[in-house]
Amino acid sequence: MTEHVLVLNAGSSSLKFCVYGRLRHGPWRAEARGQVEGIGTAPRFKARAADGKVLAEQTLDASVRDARAALDALAAWLRTAYAGARVLGVGHRVVHGGSRHAGPAVVTPALLEELRGLTPLAPLHQPHNLAAIDALTERMPGVPQVACFDTSFHRGQPVVAELVPLPREIRSAGVQRYGFHGLSYEYIASVLPQVAPEIAGGRVIVAHLGSGASLCALRAGRSVDSSFGFTALDGLCMGTRPGAIDPGVVLYLFQTLGMTAGQVEALLYKKSGLLGISGLSNDMRDLLKSTDAAAKLAVDFFVYRAAKEIGALTAVLGGLDALVFTAGIGENSPEVRARISTASAWLGIDLDTGANRAGGPCISRPGSKVSAWVIPTNEELMIARHTSSLLGLD
Ligand code: ADP
DSSP: OEEEEEEEEEOSSOEEEEEEEEETTSOOEEEEEEEEESTTSSOEEEEEETTSOEEEEEEOOTTOOSHHHHHHHHHHHHHHHTTTOEEEEEEEEESOOTTTOSSOEEOOHHHHHHHHTTGGGSTTTHHHHHHHHHHHHHHOTTSOEEEEESSGGGTTOOHHHHOOOSOHHHHTTTOSOOOOOHHHHHHHHHHHHHHOHHHHTSEEEEEEESSSEEEEEEETTEEEEESOOSSTTSSSOOSSOOOSOOHHHHHHHHHTSOOOHHHHHHHHHHSSHHHHHHSSOSOHHHHHHOOOHHHHHHHHHHHHHHHHHHHHHHHHHTSOSEEEEEHHHHHHOHHHHHHHHHHTGGGTBOBOHHHHHHTOSBOBOTTOSBEEEEOOOOHHHHHHHHHHHHTTOO
């Protein structure tokens, strides 16, 4: 009999899902993935098989306005597509686990209360993640759930890496560097011993370059620092977020330009980064195709910031053995990989242009002092594995 684990990633307007299945105690394999998108505006449901074949695609009733209704739509599809199958557990991506959770946790009423208390630290994501847990608790009360945090993998970093240098009373209100994209980095660290055993125990920088972008410094597979800080606004230039900027700019926006908190939030999360610089698009593909000078500047800045931060994290690691590219841009753009690797050539990266064009996994020449790699990330599989392990299904 086939057993299943459901992975959910709930955002403000979408509920992404992935169904994992296995034959008794075999490895978990993704069988279907998809999403309810346009929640509250023009809801649609889409599901694909692992090979990309479309399994379902439909416009949903406009009454699909929240996580509860989205989950009902997903459950209705699961009941027909997986009639008679058993869902053994549900794993959720939860953006914030605070300073306490260094790993995933089984959902209990006490955990939920604790996670609700972290909402001010991630107001744009945490409420939606928790709404999906609430909806599932209500609709499928017998199914155990696991919360997998984007912050957990970074716990255990040196004190100086987590510190935000403000007075103690501000820090005790939760102001510290948490780091994010942790499930992605944890997945990469988990596959390094198979994919690239020669670097798994060494000093590695992983570049997660997607619409959100960050770097993580790994020593022997553990996070010692990352470019994201208190929020996912820090560090690298992103699709619509600026990355690190002088906090004096934010004061200027409030005090001199008279912007409201809502306007500043929208500026920093939705209108800056590649979109803000180019005035054209937040999508790297559009910018690489464009001949516009501002689009070119956006790509130049993206590469400049990544290379600068790679230098900083190399200093943290006391040298570098390997650079790993992952996520949408990192996995799919030979041009961006080549440009970042060339800008980091001083570290000893000798790029193999043919291997880079072919997509790796190893994209540096034999004998390169620092090797370079392309390794696809898989946050959903990481969540499925955690869910299975915490619920005692392994
Ligand atoms: P998310 O953070 O939303 O999970 P992804 O990791 O899926 O993001 O990355 C999405 C981004 O990857 C897109 O916005 C696009 O800029 C970029 N991307 C995808 N394919 C390519 C490609 N072939 N070349 C350049 N950029 C790409």
